[in-house]
Amino acid sequence: MLLLQAGAPPANPLNDAAWLFPALECWHILGFAVSIGTIAIVDFRILGYGMVRDTAQSLAKDFAPWTLFGIVSMLLSGALMFATDPDMYYLNHPFQGKMTCLTLALLFHYTLRRKAIAAGTATAAIGIISLLLWAGVLAGGIFIGFFAT
Amino acid sequence: MLEFAQWVQFTGLFTYLRSSAFTYPIILSLHMCGIGMFGGMILLGDFRMLGISMRNRSISDLIDQLRVPKRWGALLMITCGILLAGSKAEEYYYNAFFRVKMILLLCVFVHGWIFRKSVYENTKALDAAPQVPAIAKVAAATSLLLWTGLVICGRGIGYIEPPLDKIHAEVRPMDVPRAVGAVER
Numbered sequence: 211m212l213l214l215q216a217g218a219p220p221a222n223p224l225n226d227a228a229w230l231f232p233a234l235e236c237w238h239i240l241g242f243a244v245s246i247g248t249i250a251i252v253d254f255r256i257l258g259y260g261m262v263r264d265t266a267q268s269l270a271k272d273f274a275p276w277t278l279f280g281i282v283s284m285l286l287s288g289a290l291m292f293a294t295d296p297d298m299y300y301l302n303h304p305f306q307g308k309m310t311c312l313t314l315a316l317l318f319h320y321t322l323r324r325k326a327i328a329a330g331t332a333t334a335a336i337g338i339i340s341l342l343l344w345a346g347v348l349a350g351g352i353f354i355g356f357f358a359t
Numbered sequence: 360m361l362e363f364a365q366w367v368q369f370t371g372l373f374t375y376l377r378s379s380a381f382t383y384p385i386i387l388s389l390h391m392c393g394i395g396m397f398g399g400m401i402l403l404g405d406f407r408m409l410g411i412s413m414r415n416r417s418i419s420d421l422i423d424q425l426r427v428p429k430r431w432g433a434l435l436m437i438t439c440g441i442l443l444a445g446s447k448a449e450e451y452y453y454n455a456f457f458r459v460k461m462i463l464l465l466c467v468f469v470h471g472w473i474f475r476k477s478v479y480e481n482t483k484a485l486d487a488a489p490q491v492p493a494i495a496k497v498a499a500a501t502s503l504l505l506w507t508g509l510v511i512c513g514r515g516i517g518y519i520e521p522p523l524d525k526i527h528a529e530v531r532p533m534d535v536p537r538a539v540g541a542v543e544r
Contacts, residue, residue, distance in 0.1 A: 235514050239394060240507065247399010254428060261424040272413050276403070341396070348395050349388035356384045 224294045231294060238287040245280025246344045248273035249319065252327065256337035270327045281316070304357050308350025315343035364448035368528055376446035377528060383446065390439035394510070397432020400425045401506055408478075408499035410491055418491070419482035426479075449526050456515035463508045470505060474498040 224230055252270045254260040261269060292299050299305045323340055326332040367373060376383055404421050406412040413421070444451055451457040471479070478485070478498045485495050 232514055232518055236507075236511050239510050239514065242395050243398035243510075244402055245399075246395040247397070247402065250396035251400065251403075251425070251428075260428045261420075263420065263424055272416060273403075276412060280399075344395065345388075345392050348391045349385070352384050352388045352391055356380075 222294055224290060231291065234287045234291050238284055238291065241280050241283030241287060242348070243280070245277050245284060246348070248277045248280065249340060249344065253337040253340045256327075256332045257334055265330070266327050266332055267330055270324070298358065299354070302354055302357065304350050304353035308347055308354070311343050311346035311350055315340070315347055318343060361449070361452055364452040365527065367445050368448040370445075373442075373446040373448070376442060383443070386439050386442050390436060390443060393432050393436035393439065397429060397435070398506070400429050400432065401502065405499040405503045408485075408491055408495045409503075410496075417482075417486045418495070419486050422479060422482045447528070449528060450521040451516070453522050453525065454516055454519050456512045456519060460509060460512035460516065463505055463512060467502075467505050467509070470498070470501055 224234075251260060252266050252273065255262065255264070255266045255269055318340060323332070323336050326336050368377065376386070403412065404418075404425060407414075407416065407418055407421050444457070474494070478495045485492060
């Protein structure tokens with residue numbers, strides 16, 4: 211607390227070990243493989259590719275716990291990575307774009323998309339918007355390191 | 360091998376890729392989309408065969424229907440991977456994580472070849488068995504280990520500093536790993 215008052219930022223223990231950040235990145239990648247992976251299978255089904263013997267409705271229902279597990283994994287690991295250098299991320303344009311896409315993707319996923327799939331009225335536009343938003347999240351993550359502030 | 364790597368990276372296409380501001384990260388993003396959108400298909404199939412997920416679904420339902428999309432995903436990831444690796448071929452030649460990743464990738468193909476007849480093209484028999492046969496569980500567990508290893512090595516590549524005294528291509532500032540800076544702060 212004294213340190214904070216003196217204006218020195220408290221040390222983040224995540225920055226002490228060189229292997230911790232890359233380990234978080236791997237956790238992040240495996241997390242989004244599960245979440246975006248299960249979402250993409252349903253989107254591809256809506257577009258008429260992949261698991262066409264099943265309905266998008268039944269796939270979304272069975273995948274839902276895995277999608278949620280993946281989302282929680284990537285949000286947790288992502289928040290920890292953000293905490294290692296918040297100023298840099300906050301000012302980084304690709305990061306701002308990524309957070310915009312992520313917010314839109316999550317909102318879309320749990321509102322319009324979920325309702326349309328449950329009602330069996332999901333159109334190709336739903337699948338395409340979902341895939342594009344998640345692609346934006348992935349690309350934003352990559353560009354963070356290439357346009358460092 | 361080193362001569363080949365040097366020749367590859369100085370061809371027109373790979374020289375352009377290496378020095379581009381946007382094309383290189385765009386290809387890396389597509390490589391990441393491959394992992395995000397198709398990697399999950401591998402994990403789901405493996406989890407199902409281990410009996411962890413979706414037991415209400417048959418194994419053939421997942422494995423047979425995801426076979427074709429998985430191949431498209433592999434094509435996307437490998438194409439982007441070749442473009443990325445070729446543009447820094449000489450640097451990667453010295454990179455221990457890259458070498459291990461290539462060995463693991465070879466193991467993935469060997470794994471598919473070994474278990475094709477008994478597991479991946481034998482899904483109807485797996486469905487009919489009262490319990491998931493041990494060989495399918497071995498295939499799934501090995502697959503999970505190989506793919507986790509590939510992700511770890513892929514991420515690790517960027518954390519090895521290029522041997523600047525040995526390589527001939529210009530190394531851009533963006534190539535210097537970000538987390539090294541984070542640790543120093």
